[in-house]
Amino acid sequence: MITRRGFTACAICAAVSSAGFLATEAGAQPSPSGTSPIKRNTLSKTDVPGxxxxxxxxxxxxxxxxxxxxxxHPGIESTYVLEGEAELYVQGQPDMKLMPSGAFQVPPEVPHGIRNVAKPMKLSITYIVDKDKPLLTLAPA
Structure with a gap:
């Protein structure tokens, strides 16, 4: 569970229950089955003034x-692909092939996900989100 004190980053997030997952806590989030194969490393976090x-x-x-x-997510996600290949789908936009040096942004509250991960991926992600809301909410299929 994520709290204000420890940020368990959820990037282009794994299958995680959204209950209690606030944007201000860090760590690896378990999937409904117990563990997530996705590894997250929070590099920094800071309050946005005002x-x-x-x-x-x-x-x-x-x-x-x-x-x-x-x-x-309850805010903007900006992602840069460091390694790997996959397909990004964002509601209302055409699917996008993700490759190294590619980048994308997802507006607040817009359903999105990644499929067909052909090669292991490493992503650099910046979120600007409401700190009192869950960083991730699963969306209906």
């Missing part, structure tokens, strides 16, 4: 063959 937002910078490793289910 509001209730937080900026979170992290790296995320997604193994080959692991799909990231449809989910949303």
């Amino acid at each position: 509001g209730n937002m937080i900026a979170i910078l992290m790296t995320v490793d997604v193994p080959a063959g692991v799909d990231v289910p449809r989910h949303t």
Whole structure:
């Protein structure tokens, strides 16, 4: 569970229950089955002046063959692909092939996910999100 004190980064997030997962806690989140193969490393986080937002910078490793289910965030996700290949799907946009040096942004509360992870992926992700809301909410299929 994520709290204000420890940020368990959820990047292009794994199958995680959204209950109690606040944007201000860090660590590896378990999947409903108990553990997640996705590894997250929070590099920094800081309050955004003048509001209730937080900026979170992290790296995320997604193994080959692991799909990231449809989910949303309570703010903007900006991602840069360091390694690997997969397919990004964002509601209302055409699917996008992810490759090294590629980048994308997802607006607040827009369902998105990753599928067909052909090669292990390493991502650099920045979130600007409401710090009192869950960083991740699973979206209906």
